[in-house]
Amino acid sequence: MFGWLFNKNTALGAVVDRFAKTPLPAANTGVKQASFLVLDLELTGLNPKKDHIVSIGWVPIRQQEIILSEAKHYLIASPVSVGQSAVYHGLHDHQLKQGEELATVLTTLLSNYAGYVFVAHHSGLDEQFLRTACQRCFGKMPRFKFIDTMKMEWQRLLRQGKVVKHDALKLPNCLKRHGLPDMANHHALEDAYSSALLLLSQLKLGGNNMTLSDLYLLSR
């Protein structure tokens, strides 16, 4: 009965394999040369085991330029009701019925952005959800290399000797601190774009000689 699903999983598993096999840039690569994919997920809750992805937005950065022609936003056809989470992301069940299959969106993501360093604000959550989603759709869990604009901001503020309140690290507050237009509004693409702006500003502040390994360190 689930044979078709199993076959699909096998075929799609190859996407995961290809993604996993594509090497990431060396850790000593300068940040100017690296390619990033900044993404944001809207979720039904915070538990990757129980909750679901409602929408995904992403925008790539190459040579420190945000490439808007590749900016994407997908609503995900959700198997369950979004429930109370609609309060945050503003998306309702009837919209999500017309959404894309999660597997299709993940396939697009993995096949187009292999070799990219992934970026998110508070990336731990996004990473967990992506991995779980891949496990569900493809039966395989690829490793992503994420850097986290929130942790980078936290490190930056600590180094300035500041006491960092939790609130200070929320995306809108970070944007404000960097003098960037604040349009973060729990819309996956808008938030991904905002995080991308934040990353560009953080990279500038970090100086010209920063490498990817510096970013990984700051994201820990």
Place this chain on the structure above:
Amino acid sequence: MEVADVINFLADTTPFNQLDNASLSQLAANISVYYHQRQDEVDISSERLLIVRTGIFTLYSDQQQLLTKLQSGDFYGYQQLLTGLTDDDTLLCEEDGLVYWLKADAFHHCRYQYKNVDIFFQRLFSRRLHQYREQQQGSRFTLKISDIVQQRKIAIRPEQSVQDAARLMSEQRVSSLLVEEQDKLVGIITDRDLRNRVLAHALPASTQISQVMTRQPQHIDRHAYLYEAVQQMSQHNIHHLPVMEHGVCCAMLTATDIIRSQQDHPVYLIGEIHRQTSVDGLERCSQQISALALTLSKQQVPAYEAGHIITTITDAITQRLIFLAQQQLGEPPCVFSWLAFGSQARMDQSLNADQDNALLLEKQPQGDIADYFAALADFVCQGLARCGISLCPGNIMASNAELRLSLKGWSGRFARWIATPTPEALLKASIFFDLRVIDGSKGLFNALQEDIFQRTAQAPLFWYHLAQAALQRTAPLGFFKNFILEQDGKHKKGLDLKKRGISLITDLARVYALSVGLHEINTRKRLQQLAAQNVLDSKDSQNLLDAFDLLAQLRWEKHQHDLQQGHDVTNLLDPMEISGLARHQLKDSFAVINEAQSSLKHRFCRDM
């Protein structure tokens, strides 16, 4: 997929604000976003359009001269995209900010698709400022009856005699009367009725109006459009229409009113001025000037034509005041010319102009002659002040004894300015070199003007100092946030459109005109004739004309705005209140002025 912030920003930015949603999305999809930090040098080698989203960027020439500052909504790179030529400019980030890079293909596609976008960038590039105006509503066709009809109801009762009617018409200087019974309109009577229905039939003067009036006349609502009145009059072949408001008659609209309102409204006012028999009457007439100005602006009369009309009205008031003064003081003891200087002379007077006038006398101002003209000048200058043309703070007025001179006196004064010029003296005196006769003897005036032209034609030292005086003031560099950016990098709050723009062009044109003996004094005509005589390059002349027209237009619109708000009319423009387009255009006119000033310096101040 589009990012709302990018779309919203583009939709608010001239010239992309004209694009439809699909084109905006397409534009946004061709944009890359880059973040610059203070002191970054922007890499401008790629052939793309740079759009500043946030932050401040400073543009330097290859000689490290500050050219301009770019801020949100400003562009760079269109120069190269349009011509394929590269500049050696340097663009430095002065305050952290985001820039959008738009791909060349998308830029060109947008230009081909939207003619106005193309025109905008072409103009931005070639500094051709004029004629790019967004579609405007309103024209003379949208005037309403309430815009032109006088709130003046002249009525008579039906049982009164035709002689009463004739008397009332001649007293009130009107050609028709409303006939009312207990405040209700019952008919109208016109001077033609008196001729055709009374005199031609040899009816007695005591005939009752009700016997000869037109009963149940056609009428029109006060809030109807003017063209509806024209239609109604043509249809019924009539020339008089009672105007009704809320069922009550409030005025009479005549065919002449309509003709006047269409083109000759100023002519009408000028006619009124010449009918006045007292300064009080003139003062009442002059109160219509602001209403006239609003009509002119509704009819989209360009600023320079409006300036011409306003000047003509000032001329008329001056002439009538001189007439009234002579009625009071008697015949003048000698021939005289009433002179105007400055904007009145140049025929580009604005609504807030003050007086600049003087008297040229046939004989030496001594004894009775001196007394007579002192009294006349006082009468006229005070009268002008009552009519809204304020007294000159610098006392350049005929009421100042130093400005009531004989031909010899004036000639000597001009000779001193021209033969032994000093910068300080010329700074104050340059206004005297634009002069025109308003009333009195033309011959006397011509003699003075010829004398001046002969002296200025071969006086390089005088040109040098006049040019120096003209270069004393400069235009700002541009705008920076909500301030005016000055050449020394400082910021100012408001822009004086006259002092920092219009006057600079006027001064430039004067130097060139006097140096080649051009008799024209109007700045626009001076520039045109200087180009025709190859004194100025025709492109430079056209650019200066465009800049002059733009500045005059902005001042005219500012004055209209002040009038409508009931404020004092001023030349001070708040950068907050100008549109993105005007900001670009103004910036370019500053650049045109700055360039013209350096040519002037090169031409007249080099060898000294």
